[in-house]
Amino acid sequence: MDILGLYHYWIFAVLLMTGFFAIVAKPNLVKKLIGLSLFQSAVFLCYITMGKIEGGTAPIMGEGAELFSSPLPQVLILTAIVVSISTTALGLGLVLRIKDEYGSIEEDEIQGQDQP
Amino acid sequence: MRSKGRISHDGKIRFARGEALLAPHLPHLPHLPMLQVLVPLLMAPFVLLLHPRGLAWAAATAASLMAFAIAVVLALTVVGDAPLTYQVGRWPAPYGIELRVDDFSALLLLVITGASSVTLLGGWQSLARALPSARQPYYFSAWLLALTGFVGIAVSADAFNIFVFMEVSSLASYVLIAGGPDRRALSAVFKYLIMGTVGATFYLVGIGLVYMMTGTLNLADMAVRISDVADTRPVLLAAGFITVGLALKAAIFPLHIWLPNAYAYAPHIATAFLAACATKVALYVLLRFDFVVLQHSASEHAVQFAGYLMPLAVLGILVGSGVAIFERDLKRLLAFSSVAQIGYMLLGASLVTIAGLNAAILHMFNHALAKGGLFLVVAAFCTVAASSQLEQIGGIARKMPWTFAAFVVCGLSLIGVPGTAGFLSKWYLVTAALDYGALGIALVGVILVSSLMAVVYIWRVVESACFAGEFGDDADSDSETAAVPPLLFIAVWIVALANLYFGLASALPIELAASAANLLMGNAP
Amino acid sequence: MTTLFGIFLLTLLMITGMAIVHTRNLFVAVMLMGIASLLIAASFFLLDAADVALTEAAIGAGISTVLFLGALALTSERERKRRRSLSTSSLLQFGIVGVVALIVIWATFDQPRLGSPSAPVQAHLTPWYIESTRDLIDIPNAVTAVLASFRGYDTLGEVVVVFTAGVGVLFLLGTGASSRAAGAPLSEDNAGLRHYLIPRILGRLLIPFILLLGFYVQFHGEYGPGGGFQAGAIIAASVILYALLEGEQRALSVIPQGVLLAMMAGGTLLFGAVGVAGIVLGSNFLDYSVLSEDPVNGQHWGILLIEMGIGITVAGVLISIFHAFAARATA
């Protein structure tokens, strides 16, 4: 049962670290942001998983359902998704400016230009 | 007016109706914790729409000053008294979001709003020069949003709410830094953005795990409910994630690498603001979480906290100061000094004693005074100097002796010379370390050696400002008033005098810090 | 069965994630990211999180992909090649990442299992939320109730985050209107896809429906999945589609930059004003019960208004950001 009951969390762990690897190991700035998105998505998965209850339905009442999954993690993740897209948008804005100023979006090339 | 016939809620819900009786003369007093956040928050969108030159700045400054006034009232209300709580939407605590202003947050609020007010007040010309006028409303709006974020973190008693406001403050800080004229500001911000977001997400993972084990997000409730599960793996892991995440945000060595460039290339005034409060807010959350939630339940927590963070603190102190000695750019020099000073705060906290926490918290206040002042002076220098390189400011003391005098005052405070605010925190820190036993004596050595290093790097600046060339021939001190914007000059001296004032009459911060330390260690004041 | 399907989706997700990191083609990575978002959204749906699934699909797979593509169009589509792909530092990074993943997995064994009814998450706050939604707010969607009322302050913060991002991007890139000759985004001439008959006709056909859907999601949020964020994203998507089809200029003449700014600020202010009304009427910030004689009715009003505020701000910000990116392409 452990495998079925914990699989979501394992995927969370793997995705989290996959995203993190892209952030630390990839020098391309856009790739870093993609990694960041993935990294944050993993956290969403973790939260939503803990809100699920066996045999429950979405916490929208009516139609006779009585057992609901917890609405709280869902609310938190709604917020987190919006935070994530906000960060991504700002990051991409920065990338565009960096491309303008440096002509590159590769971290090492930018560092090379900063230290003449 | 509230209608009497309002149907009362479920019997389980109890409202704190006593609030209204608190102060009949100040009808908004019970709302103050909320207003503290709302004033900058609601002003930010307005500022965005104010396009005429200078108006955005004026509005932002007004909002900031108002927030400062609220913070002062809050501090005076809370000091030596029970914390103020506020239930947003009148939903009771673990269900709704609770705001809570205790001594620790009151102290931090003073720092944040004070720093924002003084820097904004003095920063008009400096910022107007750095930013094209079409972009100023955005910038000042972002400034208020950063203020909102910091303040929101400080008053919140809810773990997730802290995350939300952390993101507000982070995003706004990125904008503040990216306003720097040098293109390196952009690459610095990008690094900050990546590391900051990773930090915030780590924090989010951490509170997620704690939430999973306790089912609550309210810090106080969490502290109660965690006692059963405190030593389980997820909670341990959560402590790790939260600590690392916040350490990233707080620029704790060795996770400080975003900080020097971000501070160096931001507009000078923004640097002054952020240097005074940004990292401290993250440290505040770290202390809150570690001490309020974990300390009393997790059996090994004190040992782990000390074991992992103390070496980092010591290394941070030594490395930060050491690098600062060899830095040639004044802003980078001060930024590395910040890394060391964060080490002091962390060192105090990592003793896990009341005295140590007391020192750490007091140092938050005093370091903000010193470092904020120093960066403001840098801003003043840069109104005449081409850049903040040490060579460029050579001999500037002859051109602007009074501004330079303020630099010396703040610098002495940073070193910890008696009579200045910085001395008090050093005093407490050394006292706390001496109380710590044999290891403490070694720590005292570290603190003192680092103070000496501070002497060296501050004095390098002083010497080049006094004795080097550049402004050598122009010894006309009357031109100072012409060169430095009067508002900036006033702001610089407000901070410098505050450094002296709080060096001698610092009852308020000391009392706040003392009871904050007691609160964190779980003793009611 | 559902569990197995979930596991299948997640496995796909993991593979997609690794592919995203592995590929050197950024365009492919962005597309895969969109797929990953959809997979996550599907998983969320299986996990009873309809609202979140909708949001993830609209924002993660939709808006986010558009933004990434816009950025790629202005930068480059491929990562630069590196000679030493397997250096010691990358091995070290790989090692650290692997170890941390193992630690996280190690920690999971102490965690409540998926769906366990005795988990603290289910036992502690959830019953109160469900019950209070029914009794005090009286709307079917508990997520909306928690989002807008019980934890409305978080949501305000969230709106502020969006607003901040808008302010930030506009500060960094300038507004679309202020740069010279606004033109078509992501395509080389000024007229969008106007020369392409089929997409254009079809697009014009769809836009009203998308808008309609947006408004439906906006105002139906109390009853089903949806709300201001999703609606704002959908409405923004329709405007973006319009701009793609008809050109940047036309889109801006329909909703000028000034209006967008007013939307960004106005939505936030509307939210704030509803909250302040609570204070003015003698209760706490964001207490909607005092908005009307009947507290439950007041809650309804409050939720409706703040959801509108959210929708306006989100739409304003997303459209502004899109314009800012698009203006870059022609500048």
Added chain:
Amino acid sequence: MSAELAILASLALPLAGAVLIAFAGRIGVNVREAATMLIAGALALIVWSLVPAVAAGERPQVSVAEVLPGIELAFAVEPLGMLFAALASMLWIVNSLYSIGYMRGNEEANQTRFYALFAVSLGATVGVAFAANLFTLFLFYEVLTLSTYPLVAHKGDRQSVASARVYLVVLLSTSIVLFLPAIIWTYLVAGSGDFTLGGVLAGKLEGAGVGVLLLLFVFGIGKAAVMPVHPWLPAAMVAPTPVSALLHAVAVVKAGVFAITKVIIYIFGVEHLAGAFGADLLVFIAAFTIIAASIVALRQTNLKRLLAYSTVAQLSYVVMAIALLTPLAGIGAAVHIVAHAFGKITLFFAAGAIYTAAHKTEITELRGIGRRMPVTMMAFTIGALSMIGVPPTGGFVSKWYILAGAYQADSMLALVTILASTVLNAAYLLPIIYLAWFAREDEGDGTPPARVHGEAPWPAVLALGLTAALTVGFFVFHGAALDIARQLLAGF
């Protein structure tokens, strides 16, 4: 004026005076110098107005603020502090007079800054003298360091900046690394750092801790220039001579030995310390400093540096005397603070006058200078005799008491040291006097004198005449000082 008010006024006056001088400098040099003289005079009046009360056994106190819980910014006047403050404030008048002659004669730059910072230094000195506890003492001790730093670096050339750096680094680092922990330790152990008769540490700290703490204090108070923390003093000699004269022969260095004295009497308590091994060690260290510094002085060719090493040696007289822990030695220490001040300031004044008039700094250049500057060299001779301890000069009085104290303490080491150092003093000072009076100017390398000159400007000459007179006068009229110093015996 009430005593409390007088204490506060004596602190506030120089600080306010500094601002006043800064503004007066914009009006004109005469106004500025008049202001300086006026403030110096007023300060002396106020400080001296306290003397009768203190001599009568009163101990006026005033507390300004509570900086930390239990740690106050407070002042109290006790005999030793009274003596020190009275001395410093009196000599400031003379020194100001001298400064006017010296600074004008040498056409120094930034004179306004000079006078203003001088006033701040004096304020800090009075603060040190009147400090009621360790914290207050430390505060003004550091202010003194910082306000004298720009005076040392006054010239602004490479050499003076480098020397000022040595000055600052040694003084600040000793105070931060040793003095501050010592203070904190004291507060931690004793719960208080108030200067109390009999000491606050008695019964609270025993064994090796006492010795360690004592050493922390002695080396932490770098201004006392006990070897090896003395290098700042020779380095400080690049400053204009009035600075060397008042600050580095009187105010700053005496603040150091004064602080050590106070710590030994009022913090450790003489009785308490008598049982610990620390005191003996201190006598040994002081003795070593006296001899070593004197030997180094022998080898100096620069007049001011020679005087600086002489100061190092003389300061350790005080340290040694107080470390002997006998009543007579204690009196000797107090009196020596005064006597050495008169003598050494005279020597520096003379050296400065020579520099102003003849632009000479090296000892070998002084051949026959007595004939060109008879008044100056007369004063120099008197000062030198006082250093050696020859009657009828003030130096004899103090040396007498210290010797008596050494007998009382049965300390062979102290006796031998004093005698040996007297010989050494004579060995490095008398040749100068010989050269000045009896050598011919054109002897030596045979070159004719580079410059024809007479005495220095009259204010300088007047000042050094006055201090020379004081040096001689102290031999006769040391009764008042002795009366006050006797009150210290309550501590023994």
Added chain:
Amino acid sequence: MMDIAIDIASWVLLALGGVNLLIGGIGVLRMPDLYTRMHAASLTDSMGAILVILGIMLQAGLSLATVKLGVILVFLLLTSPTAANALAASALLAGVTPRTGQSLHLSDSEARE
């Protein structure tokens, strides 16, 4: 009885749709260039979607869900050919020429040379 019949019909439809999509997927993998791949993808995709949705509609019976599914189907039928058209048009515009004759049998990289 009726239920079983509907069930069987629905499962057949679902299975057919699944097979269609699978074939489409294999086609995308196996076809040599963009246009042929699009051809494989778009045709089978539309057909698969129709079949699957019809299958689900049968499962759902006469309810709101069926209406929704119908709407979805309409949208799918409108969008997916349009998307294919737009993709092909822009590929042509970007200069990707359809491969003909011998080059069809070459691998991607060879064809590029």
